[in-house]
Amino acid sequence: MSEMGTGLVTEDAHPPARSIFRSMLEGTGVYSILMIAQRLISLALLPIATRYLTRADYGVIGLLDNTNIIFSLLLGSQVSAAFGFFYFEKGSGKTSSQVVGTTFGGSLMLGILAGGLGWAMSGPLGRLVFAQDGFQTLLRISFVTLGVGFLGEAAFSWLRVEERLRVYVVASLSRIVLAFVGVIALVALLHRGVWGMMVSNLAVTLVLTIALIVYAFAAIRLEFDWGLLKRMLRFSAPVSLSAVAMFFIHYGDSFVLRHYATLDVVGIYGMAYKIGMAVSIIQGSFLTYWNSQVFKIIQREDARAIFARVFTYMTLALAFSAMGLVLFSRPALIVLTAPIFHGAAAITPLIVLAYFLRSFAEFWRSVFYATNHPGLDAICILISLAVCTTGYFLLIPRWGMWGAGTATAICFTFMVLLTGLWAHRLWPYYLETLRLVKIMLSAAVLVGVHFLIPVGSLWNQILWSVLLTVLFPALLLALRFLTPAEWKMMGVAWDRVRQGVLPWQRS
Numbered sequence: 127m128s129e130m131g132t133g134l135v136t137e138d139a140h141p142p143a144r145s146i147f148r149s150m151l152e153g154t155g156v157y158s159i160l161m162i163a164q165r166l167i168s169l170a171l172l173p174i175a176t177r178y179l180t181r182a183d184y185g186v187i188g189l190l191d192n193t194n195i196i197f198s199l200l201l202g203s204q205v206s207a208a209f210g211f212f213y214f215e216k217g218s219g220k221t222s223s224q225v226v227g228t229t230f231g232g233s234l235m236l237g238i239l240a241g242g243l244g245w246a247m248s249g250p251l252g253r254l255v256f257a258q259d260g261f262q263t264l265l266r267i268s269f270v271t272l273g274v275g276f277l278g279e280a281a282f283s284w285l286r287v288e289e290r291l292r293v294y295v296v297a298s299l300s301r302i303v304l305a306f307v308g309v310i311a312l313v314a315l316l317h318r319g320v321w322g323m324m325v326s327n328l329a330v331t332l333v334l335t336i337a338l339i340v341y342a343f344a345a346i347r348l349e350f351d352w353g354l355l356k357r358m359l360r361f362s363a364p365v366s367l368s369a370v371a372m373f374f375i376h377y378g379d380s381f382v383l384r385h386y387a388t389l390d391v392v393g394i395y396g397m398a399y400k401i402g403m404a405v406s407i408i409q410g411s412f413l414t415y416w417n418s419q420v421f422k423i424i425q426r427e428d429a430r431a432i433f434a435r436v437f438t439y440m441t442l443a444l445a446f447s448a449m450g451l452v453l454f455s456r457p458a459l460i461v462l463t464a465p466i467f468h469g470a471a472a473i474t475p476l477i478v479l480a481y482f483l484r485s486f487a488e489f490w491r492s493v494f495y496a497t498n499h500p501g502l503d504a505i506c507i508l509i510s511l512a513v514c515t516t517g518y519f520l521l522i523p524r525w526g527m528w529g530a531g532t533a534t535a536i537c538f539t540f541m542v543l544l545t546g547l548w549a550h551r552l553w554p555y556y557l558e559t560l561r562l563v564k565i566m567l568s569a570a571v572l573v574g575v576h577f578l579i580p581v582g583s584l585w586n587q588i589l590w591s592v593l594l595t596v597l598f599p600a601l602l603l604a605l606r607f608l609t610p611a612e613w614k615m616m617g618v619a620w621d622r623v624r625q626g627v628l629p630w631q632r633s
Contacts, residue, residue, distance in 0.1 A: 185389035227348030233280035241273020278335035364504040379530035395527040398470035402477025453591035480535040493549040568601040
């Protein structure tokens with residue numbers, strides 16, 4: 127990566143890129159608002175859920191979700207992941223109606239296959255995953271949700287690629303509100319426990335999927351093409367393989383930990399994981415836009431300039447978010463959860479670090495798909511899986527959940543190096559190295575101060591964390607992080623906010 131330290135990009139050097147950054151900012155802003163809303167609802171539900179669900183219940187829900195995800199990935203739920211590539215493909219002779227209709231039809235067929243097989247295998251799967259009987263009904267509810275969700279995800283992919291932000295916002299907010307109502311009704315009021323959580327999820331998925339399909343039929347003419355479906359399946363096959371491997375990297379520690387620890391320990395680790403994975407959830411708002419538009423962006427002449435600048439902005443946002451999660455994790459657990467879950471605060475910083483590192487790999491992986499090399503991504507992830515699995519079986523038996531967290535951090539560090547180097551060989555890029563150093567240095571100093579100067583009471587912890595958080599942008603300003611063009615851009619953004627212009631509205 128010989129260019130990594132030499133490229134400094136300014137908007138003045140690449141005027142056409144301004145529209146890309148504006149669309150990216152608006153799209154990411156909308157997705158971020160939705161992500162924040164979802165997290166706020168989750169936080170609002172946390173005091174309720176932790177009082178009506180036991181640690182063992184949390185362990186059961188985690189295992190149900192993980193089993194569902196594995197099954198969906200093995201049976202090809204990644205057809206919608208191929209949607210962006212074929213939608214923006216040049217010279218294929220396929221219309222957008224054919225791409226959309228084929229994606230919907232293929233997702234429906236695969237959803238029926240996945241849900242039906244899961245239903246039929248729920249008995250033996252229950253004994254395999256939970257090492258006991260009694261979970262067959264819950265697994266069947268989970269698999270019906272899975273089958274419906276294939277089509278629902280295809281619909282959401284269509285909205286993202288075509289940037290139908292208003293509809294996407296309405297659908298996403300509806301999903302959040304319905305999920306909140308469902309948990310309150312079935313878990314808090316009717317005391318249905320894990321069963322209530324699963325039925326609520328099924329109902330929300332079913333309602334939203336039906337609504338989006340009705341909208342799609344009203345909005346465009348859908349056409350199905352068997353030849354296109356075959357191409358999409360070939361493209362998505364290594365994507366599915368990568369997704370399966372990534373799933374085991376993410377959640378395999380929970381399955382291994384279950385065999386060396388109690389469900390209570392799995393529940394504590396799961397709570398820490400929820401906080402640590404918030405880094406990837408935050409990045410998800412950006413990746414939701416980036417992964418649907420990168421196929422178009424990478425075809426531009428100034429693609430490498432945009433790539434470098436976007437990577438800097440992503441790192442800035444994630445460093446600030448990861449730092450905030452570390453600073454506020456302990457007081458947040460004290461306020462929002464029952465005392466039995468407070469022990470998760472100790473291991474949370476390690477999980478946050480792991481997922482902060484993983485964010486870089488996720489960004490670089492987009493190069494494989496945008497250049498039509500999903501197989502290379504699969505190879506990278508499978509090698510990383512081998513590293514991760516080795517770490518799980520070496521470290522978890524000896525150190526329990528600390529071994530699981532350490533193995534995850536080691537794996538993601540390896541993955542960052544491997545994907546970064548291979549993506550650069552495939553499509554040489556450069557990074558704004560000096561600006562990245564300023565970001566990392568500012569965050570590391572403040573987190574270090576946090577651990578070196580511990581405070582006692584809850585309110586002191588909150589105030590200390592707020593002070594350190596405010597110091598992050600102050601340090602960056604002192605290091606002259608912002609360019610003149612960025613100062614100007616911030617002024618324009620502030621003017622739009624004062625005028626009441628919403629993120630998805632164009633002036």
